[in-house]
Amino acid sequence: MEFYLGILQTIGFHTLLGLSAYLLLLTGQLSMAQVGFFAIGAYASGILTVIYGLHIFLALGVGAVTASFFAFLVGFPALRIKGLMLVIATIAFSEIVRLYFFNLRWRIEKGGVEVGPDGAQGFREIRYFAANGWEPYQIVSFIWIVVILVIAALWWLDRVKVGSVLRAVGEDELAAQSSGVNLTIVKVSAMTGGGFIAGIAGGLYAHSTTYVDHNSFTILLATFAVAYPILGGLKNVFGTLFAVVFIQGILIEGLRFLGDYRNLLFGLLIIIVMNFYPKGLINIPIFNFSRRTKKGDT
């Protein structure tokens, strides 16, 4: 049972991370900075609950706001650079964040034990859930409530004008600008929103694993974060969810019995899906719940 709850937790964080990249991809920005915001959220909320003893909700909120503030700052230079250059620039940002936390040492005495981030040793004492008697199923339901709220918010965003504006910028910047869309506001707010979601995901991750270190926030995770929405498709939010379940649930956990050979098959399966459905899993007919059934309609 614990094992399945663990998988559910992992799927939860990865869905949030994927959704934060999804929001940016709608505006046509491919950002690898999500893992940087994730790390900022994780460390910030961890420090708030451990060192300052704040309540979890408050700590998560402040962590997410901190992450979204950094995302806001990243958003401005990101206006100047596009496409593959943005990918490299955001990789650089994520690595700077990771290396900052790699060097961060902030140990204080608390109740006779030393707590706080300890450089390369990582941040070990994030035991808010255990200290306050949360059961594993409560933690999982808390994470999933957040996931569902975020999915609902993004779903709603697609139903209102904001969603069309975001997609218009993603489809053709020049045309959107000519129709009176302010590119700066749209792009920077998409980046900020993405940073907020990634920050919440980071806070949840830090508290449910009780331990974070710089190795949790590598480029690998950043690439996973962008891989989900692309593999799932940008048609709607559920594409990302499908992709996370496909990769984390089926490919990573389901192929565990293969042992070392899992990674061989894992890469190949992603490639096969990409070859057959370059526009995403959501376009596979079994996932098609829309009224229109015309082929090639995306």
Place this chain on the structure above:
Amino acid sequence: MEYIQISIDGILYGSSYSLIALGFSLVFGVMRRINLAYGSSLLLGIAAALWVENKLNFSIIFFIPTVLIFCSLSNLYVERVCFAPHNTKAGVVVSMISSFAIWMQLDEISAQLLPDRTHSFPSLEVSTFEFGELFFRGDQILNIFIAFIISAILFLAVYKTKYGIILRAVSNSADTAKLMGCNTNLVNSLTFIVAGVIGGIAAFLVLSTESQVTPLFGFWCTLKGLVAMMIGGLGSLVGAFWGGLLLGLLEAHLSYQFGPVFREITTFSILLIVLIIRPGGLMGVNIYKDLKSRDERI
């Protein structure tokens, strides 16, 4: 005198970055794609060659061609699987994600071929020598010499030969080149093979100066090659050469001033600053302005 020694060390070390960046630059220049699996395909080439060498036990004269053959084969595999199916404009992101998926696969195969964490690598028996108070490592001088020769040959081949014209035509506009009767698929595959040969030489030289292989080599290659390429200039062969040397020089000085932990942080900060101020790299601005990809949506 101390500063001169550090500068020399940095430049000599940077020559290995230059070599790797050349392969990256070639692929980016022709296809406008980022191959995240480049380092891993080099690692796989090295691992396969070492595995064959263990089985057959032959001398270093046969070892070098084996490395080159395996590196170009693994590069060709990456091209066929990740880049050939997605050579439309919309496929830029998809091919990047595919190359990420294949990265994990290649790393896993390398780990199967070389089960130890570190594996010794045949080193070239070149001694160090002194010039006044300055020390030079012979193998690193060989590196910089070979890097220079390769970039000169590549430059001449691209700008002075008929094959170079075909290459540049495909790079400029693949569709037009196809209409003029160029076999773009073949050109792309050959580019990857050449990049594999250059990468194989680079990997061999880098590893023989360090005289050991670790599983992290692939990631190291991808990251350093990418950064050196971006600093020097996108798709510019000369830029890649100078970018690598500049990166080595900066890293050596900054890690001497602020300690080794700052080595990586400064690398990424430099990259971020260069990208924001001059997107397209220090030497690639003109090329970048011509590039339609600047405004192309990724």
